[in-house]
Amino acid sequence: MSTQTETTCYRHPGRQTRVSCSSCGRPICPDCMRPSPVGMRCPECSSQTTKSRPLAAISSGEPYATIALIAICAVVFLLEGSFGLDPGNGALYRNGALFGPLVAAGDWWRLVTYGFLHAQGLTAGLLHIGFNMLLLWLFGRQLEPQVGTPKFVGLYFACLLAGACGALVVSPHAVTVGASGAIFGLMGAAAAMLFARGINPFQTELGGLIVLNLILSFVASNVSVGGHIGGLVGGVVIGLAIAADQSRRQAWIGWATIAGVAIVSVIGAEMAAQSSASGLGL
Numbered sequence: 130m131s132t133q134t135e136t137t138c139y140r141h142p143g144r145q146t147r148v149s150c151s152s153c154g155r156p157i158c159p160d161c162m163r164p165s166p167v168g169m170r171c172p173e174c175s176s177q178t179t180k181s182r183p184l185a186a187i188s189s190g191e192p193y194a195t196i197a198l199i200a201i202c203a204v205v206f207l208l209e210g211s212f213g214l215d216p217g218n219g220a221l222y223r224n225g226a227l228f229g230p231l232v233a234a235g236d237w238w239r240l241v242t243y244g245f246l247h248a249q250g251l252t253a254g255l256l257h258i259g260f261n262m263l264l265l266w267l268f269g270r271q272l273e274p275q276v277g278t279p280k281f282v283g284l285y286f287a288c289l290l291a292g293a294c295g296a297l298v299v300s301p302h303a304v305t306v307g308a309s310g311a312i313f314g315l316m317g318a319a320a321a322m323l324f325a326r327g328i329n330p331f332q333t334e335l336g337g338l339i340v341l342n343l344i345l346s347f348v349a350s351n352v353s354v355g356g357h358i359g360g361l362v363g364g365v366v367i368g369l370a371i372a373a374d375q376s377r378r379q380a381w382i383g384w385a386t387i388a389g390v391a392i393v394s395v396i397g398a399e400m401a402a403q404s405s406a407s408g409l410g411l
Contacts, residue, residue, distance in 0.1 A: 139171070147327050150174055151275070169328055194278045195269025198285065199262050202308060205245045206258050222246055222306070227293055229301030229405030232398065240293040240398055241286070246306040248351070261308045268315040275322075276371055276383070283387040284371070288314020288363045290394035295359015297398050301405030305353045310360035313342065317364025318371065325372030363390045 138144045138158035146158045150171040163175035210219030225242035232239050248257040273281040292310015296303070316339050320330035330336045339361075346357045370386030373379075 149326075151271075169333070192270040192273040192278075192281075194282050194285070195266060195273050198269070198308075199265055202245050202247070202258060202262060202265075206247050206254065209246055210249065219249065222249060225306075227296055227305040228303075229297050229402045232297065232402035233405065240290055240395065243293060243306050244289040244308050244311055247308070248306065257307060261312055264312045265308060265315070268312065268319060272315055272319060276375075280371065280380075280383055280387070283384065284314065284318055284364070284367050285311050287367060287387045287391040287394070288318075288360045290391050290398070291363025292353075292356040292360035294394040294397040294401065295362070296353045296356035297401035297405065298359070299355025300353065301401050303353070305356055307353070307356070310353070310356040313357045313360035314364030314367070316342070317361040318368030319364075321365045321368030322372045325369060325376070359394070363394065366390055 136146065136156040138146050138161055139155045140161050141158050144158040144160075146156050148158075148162065148169055149156050151169060153171060153174050155171055157169060157171050161171055162169040163172060205221065208219075209221040209225075224236075225239060225246050227239050227243035247261065248254045269281070272284070276284065289308075289311040291314060293305075295310065296305045316335065320335055320339060323330040323333065323335065330339070343357070343361075346352050346354050367383070367386050367390055371383040374382035374384075
């Protein structure tokens with residue numbers, strides 16, 4: 130069984146630690162740790178969030194996929210007729226929202242398209258997409274440079290499918306839209322990667338954010354609890370795998386897990402959709 134090698138804090142040479150700054154990679158002790166949405170940062174990187182980019186983040190690339198996903202969701206939100214007074218009247222909404230019986234009838238694209246649609250109506254729609262896109266930007270700009278754009282895209286869509294599966298299992302006859310299943314997956318992946326590094330995610334602001342969103346999932350109305358939990362579980366599984374492939378330098382571990390979560394989610398969604406159609410006598 131292998132063990133993680135301890136190093137000494139770059140600011141306090143006499144203190145051993147197994148935690149490294151999530152931006153620059155330098156070892157840091159508890160006194161030097163600064164919580165961030167994804168991982169712990171050293172004091173220097175924590176103060177450079179707007180002034181400069183650490184070398185590790187620059188070499189990993191910019192969050193282009195995150196920006197693209199936000200842009201797509203924003204364009205679709207405008208095209209779906211979200212500002213109409215009659216929710217559900219837009220063709221994009223009708224043909225892309227997740228609904229179990231229609232998935233069972235062959236509308237498989239709904240397992241993906243639902244994640245690019247958001248609630249209709251002026252107030253509800255703006256709150257829905259605004260909150261989701263804020264979280265997507267927050268976690269995407271942290272995770273994408275760490276795992277790389279291709280793997281980040283795979284993570285996002287696998288969690289989107291996991292959210293669809295969870296939504297169909299829990300409430301197959303409800304019309305479900307929104308990117309929150311995938312975003313819960315990003316939160317789960319971030320928490321899992323922190324845990325794999327020896328950091329308790331619930332001692333950072335990330336843990337509080339996850340708990341708050343889970344509470345809102347059960348308290349707020351018109352929220353897909355199954356979609357949120359499904360995405361979260363998928364993200365945790367993939368996050369642990371990505372952390373393992375990074376520590377062992379075996380990229381196939383993360384990719385295999387992404388593919389596995391996606392396949393299992395599609396199969397689970399199919400079973401739940403068929404069951405919902407049978408329940409309606411279709």
